[in-house]
Amino acid sequence: MALSPYRAKFERQGVELTRRYLIRGIADKDETIDAQAWLAEQDRMNLRKEKWRYWWMLGFTIIAAVTGSIAASPIIKDWFR
Secondary structure: OOOOEEEHHHHHHHHHHHHHHHHHOOOOOOHHHHHHHHHHHHHHHHHHHHHHHHHHHHHHHHHHHHEEEEHHHHHHHOOOO
16 A cells, blocks of 8 residues: 555644544545545554553453462461461
8 A cells, every 4th residue: 555645744633633624524535535544544553552551451460460369378378277
C-alpha cells in the first residue's frame, strides 16, 4: 500500500481531530478515503498496544499472586497448628 500524501497532515492533527474532520465532511473524496484508512490503521495499532498491556498486566498479577502465596504460607501453616 502506498503512503498517503495526507499522512503527514493526519499525523500532525492526531486521531481525534482527523475523526472530527471526517465526520463533518471537510475533505475531498481522496482525503476522506485516506483518512478512513489512516484511522483504521491507528485503531489497529491502539488495539495491539492494549492487548500487550493486558497480557503484561495479567502476567505481573499472576507473579504477584504466586509470590504472595509463597510469602504467606508460613503464617497460614501456623494458623492451622
